[in-house]
Amino acid sequence: MTRPLAIGVAGLGTVGAGVLKLLRDNAGIIAARAGRPIAVTAVAARDRSRDRGVPLDGLRWYEDPVALAGDDKVDVVVELIGGSDGPAKGLVEAALAAGKPVVTANKALLALHGGALAEKADTAGVTLAFEAAVAGGIPAIKGLREGLAANNIARVTGILNGTCNYILTCMRDQGREFADVLAEAQKLGYAEADPSFDIDGVDAAHKLAILAALAFGRPVDFSAVHVEGIRNVTALDIKLAEELGYRIKLLGIAQAVDGGISTRVHPCMVPVSHPIAVVDGVYNAVVAEGDFVGRVVLEGRGAGAGPTASAVVADLIDIARNRATPVWGASAAALSNTPAVPMDQHTGAYYLRLMVLDRPGVVAEITGVLRDHSISLESMIQRGRSPGEAVPIVLTTHDCQEASMRGALARIAALDSVLEPPALIRIESL
Amino acid sequence: MTRPLAIGVAGLGTVGAGVLKLLRDNAGIIAARAGRPIAVTAVAARDRSRDRGVPLDGLRWYEDPVALAGDDKVDVVVELIGGSDGPAKGLVEAALAAGKPVVTANKALLALHGGALAEKADTAGVTLAFEAAVAGGIPAIKGLREGLAANNIARVTGILNGTCNYILTCMRDQGREFADVLAEAQKLGYAEADPSFDIDGVDAAHKLAILAALAFGRPVDFSAVHVEGIRNVTALDIKLAEELGYRIKLLGIAQAVDGGISTRVHPCMVPVSHPIAVVDGVYNAVVAEGDFVGRVVLEGRGAGAGPTASAVVADLIDIARNRATPVWGASAAALSNTPAVPMDQHTGAYYLRLMVLDRPGVVAEITGVLRDHSISLESMIQRGRSPGEAVPIVLTTHDCQEASMRGALARIAALDSVLEPPALIRIESL
Numbered sequence: 001m002t003r004p005l006a007i008g009v010a011g012l013g014t015v016g017a018g019v020l021k022l023l024r025d026n027a028g029i030i031a032a033r034a035g036r037p038i039a040v041t042a043v044a045a046r047d048r049s050r051d052r053g054v055p056l057d058g059l060r061w062y063e064d065p066v067a068l069a070g071d072d073k074v075d076v077v078v079e080l081i082g083g084s085d086g087p088a089k090g091l092v093e094a095a096l097a098a099g100k101p102v103v104t105a106n107k108a109l110l111a112l113h114g115g116a117l118a119e120k121a122d123t124a125g126v127t128l129a130f131e132a133a134v135a136g137g138i139p140a141i142k143g144l145r146e147g148l149a150a151n152n153i154a155r156v157t158g159i160l161n162g163t164c165n166y167i168l169t170c171m172r173d174q175g176r177e178f179a180d181v182l183a184e185a186q187k188l189g190y191a192e193a194d195p196s197f198d199i200d201g202v203d204a205a206h207k208l209a210i211l212a213a214l215a216f217g218r219p220v221d222f223s224a225v226h227v228e229g230i231r232n233v234t235a236l237d238i239k240l241a242e243e244l245g246y247r248i249k250l251l252g253i254a255q256a257v258d259g260g261i262s263t264r265v266h267p268c269m270v271p272v273s274h275p276i277a278v279v280d281g282v283y284n285a286v287v288a289e290g291d292f293v294g295r296v297v298l299e300g301r302g303a304g305a306g307p308t309a310s311a312v313v314a315d316l317i318d319i320a321r322n323r324a325t326p327v328w329g330a331s332a333a334a335l336s337n338t339p340a341v342p343m344d345q346h347t348g349a350y351y352l353r354l355m356v357l358d359r360p361g362v363v364a365e366i367t368g369v370l371r372d373h374s375i376s377l378e379s380m381i382q383r384g385r386s387p388g389e390a391v392p393i394v395l396t397t398h399d400c401q402e403a404s405m406r407g408a409l410a411r412i413a414a415l416d417s418v419l420e421p422p423a424l425i426r427i428e429s430l
Numbered sequence: 431m432t433r434p435l436a437i438g439v440a441g442l443g444t445v446g447a448g449v450l451k452l453l454r455d456n457a458g459i460i461a462a463r464a465g466r467p468i469a470v471t472a473v474a475a476r477d478r479s480r481d482r483g484v485p486l487d488g489l490r491w492y493e494d495p496v497a498l499a500g501d502d503k504v505d506v507v508v509e510l511i512g513g514s515d516g517p518a519k520g521l522v523e524a525a526l527a528a529g530k531p532v533v534t535a536n537k538a539l540l541a542l543h544g545g546a547l548a549e550k551a552d553t554a555g556v557t558l559a560f561e562a563a564v565a566g567g568i569p570a571i572k573g574l575r576e577g578l579a580a581n582n583i584a585r586v587t588g589i590l591n592g593t594c595n596y597i598l599t600c601m602r603d604q605g606r607e608f609a610d611v612l613a614e615a616q617k618l619g620y621a622e623a624d625p626s627f628d629i630d631g632v633d634a635a636h637k638l639a640i641l642a643a644l645a646f647g648r649p650v651d652f653s654a655v656h657v658e659g660i661r662n663v664t665a666l667d668i669k670l671a672e673e674l675g676y677r678i679k680l681l682g683i684a685q686a687v688d689g690g691i692s693t694r695v696h697p698c699m700v701p702v703s704h705p706i707a708v709v710d711g712v713y714n715a716v717v718a719e720g721d722f723v724g725r726v727v728l729e730g731r732g733a734g735a736g737p738t739a740s741a742v743v744a745d746l747i748d749i750a751r752n753r754a755t756p757v758w759g760a761s762a763a764a765l766s767n768t769p770a771v772p773m774d775q776h777t778g779a780y781y782l783r784l785m786v787l788d789r790p791g792v793v794a795e796i797t798g799v800l801r802d803h804s805i806s807l808e809s810m811i812q813r814g815r816s817p818g819e820a821v822p823i824v825l826t827t828h829d830c831q832e833a834s835m836r837g838a839l840a841r842i843a844a845l846d847s848v849l850e851p852p853a854l855i856r857i858e859s860l
Contacts (some may be wrong), residue, residue, distance in 0.1 A: 143572070146747070149459075301725070306722040309722055310722040325751065
């Protein structure tokens, strides 16, 4: 065996400690599969006194992560600090500039600065690897970028945020409301104290931007992603969805459509018979549809120390074996310039739930507005009767344009007989 | 871009023609992802006159596939002839001896001769790639060997034969018997004229032997795999399984157990809530459980021209990019010698269906035999009453040893009141 690959790890939170533990616990098989031992020689973190559950004796310690890039005895830099800017970006840039391969779990960094960083990696002729940035332990980047590389991809669909999937699964199983389940998830440590990155869909959108760039061979474009979170999903909508044969999931979808590529993250109704409908709790899934391979589903744990460390070390083994792939699957010159298609031009079916005053003529008013916007109904359900009180009306539409639906919705929301803001959830025919 | 990677394809059946079509249809993205064009320059097949749906003009043609290995203008040999010996083996050996990388879809060849071929590839310092040999278009080899490389794998479970899964799915959905569905599948081209390789579990066992070697880092050992097919599965057992909360699937399972590694292919009852239970029709799935990553499920089309070609070309792109991995994930010296554990030592739960004469004392006789073999019952159902006639009795057991169960079964089968050979299906707690 050749000499060990020397690793510097920046960030010793849950994931950083997990990587150290994995490299120690599975050192034997990792060395066999990497063709050489992989050894941590330096770390960067602020608090030297905290017990991280792994011994740190004998490792060089940096308080400034960027200094790690300058350590002559570090072959590969592992960035686990997080955040799209600041020290994480500084460290990755410094490491690439020093000609060192980088492994990162940082989805925000890749989604926002992935184009520029890929150029730097390309110029330096070193690897910038990020399997852990999308879908945790699932080999989604490798599966898509290498495993399905021969295919034109028509669509990539993902359950990309475990916190949201956990909350939606609890809401369904226990018939509870969003705020209630979120509070519990925060107590259990499944949701952050400030949960907005997760529940507002931003985290999923970072990951989707990365998957879309890989699937369609185009520069990463986070700003093009339409993003909605799950704050407005109610237990009632989940129950009504089940009655209609659907499950509500927060999906990220990147799709080839007329005029270019559409990328969007929002709650979706998916048929219960689709494999993604039964991916529950903290599990993530990535579904890719290729012209030759057909549908491929990859499912596993999307977060946590163990799964994320598994992905980080897989990248390190690739580097140890000299297995290299351009950041975005092809050289910058070979990427396409297919335009992004804005959400206004989205075409699809919709679920619309309205709380209306139970009085004659209400349905006629609402369906009249939909007709005015050329929206054709697939079904209408008015459950229960309470004359003079609020009752839910559920409408599902055939395919129509997002812009028409938005126009109709504004008018419907303004009707006297409509008592609450309408709930709109897109129906995906996966 | 550098000069094209020149490919020689041996075998122009469905898969061979699919590879040529894929390389032609998706030439642009393949070149971008491979960093250079991939071009077929020579082929080997017997019948020059057959229309294969792809133009073959300008390609050098060999009637003897082994001669392809000697073509100076061929950089990589693609073996799609099939069969564990004969010309397929001859070609692969000749190509490796000539220092040429080989891509093959040949599971039988890898399962039976994979150890010796890996040594030849290692000696020559070239790649022997076989993504297409297991689970068609699913990046299962790449996922397991690279994506999950940092993990100790506890168990790999797979639906590895699309023909069997299709037949079992039809039997369940339509309440039909095996022979009837098989005959139809043969007419539709989903099953071979001689279906025994598929339905007797041999094909799945080849694939499982390969997965087991990769998962546990040990030499491939087809002879250790316990193999049973699906000929004896009845519509009644499938119906009773549903009532008990199970689906019947033909699974390949490689598992770390006391004393070593157990590898087996047989019909299993799996809980309907497990992701593998809902993988239906011609879809395959591979489930790996790693110590850090947890459970990862990979699902997709397990056979057919498109999915298989997708996997073959993924291997070619790896070769074009110089991404190399030892055949069995580590060098021969780094493989372990964990012993194989024979099926007699298998421990698990069982479903047992007996057709018995409906008369007093029968249940006491049967449960007495089970007690004599230290087998503890979980449930017993006797459905319907027809005094003096045949009625089914269904028993499920707690975990017990295969050897005990076999002993008990022989005695039960010999009882006067037991009218048909007992049906035994293992219950997997996945």
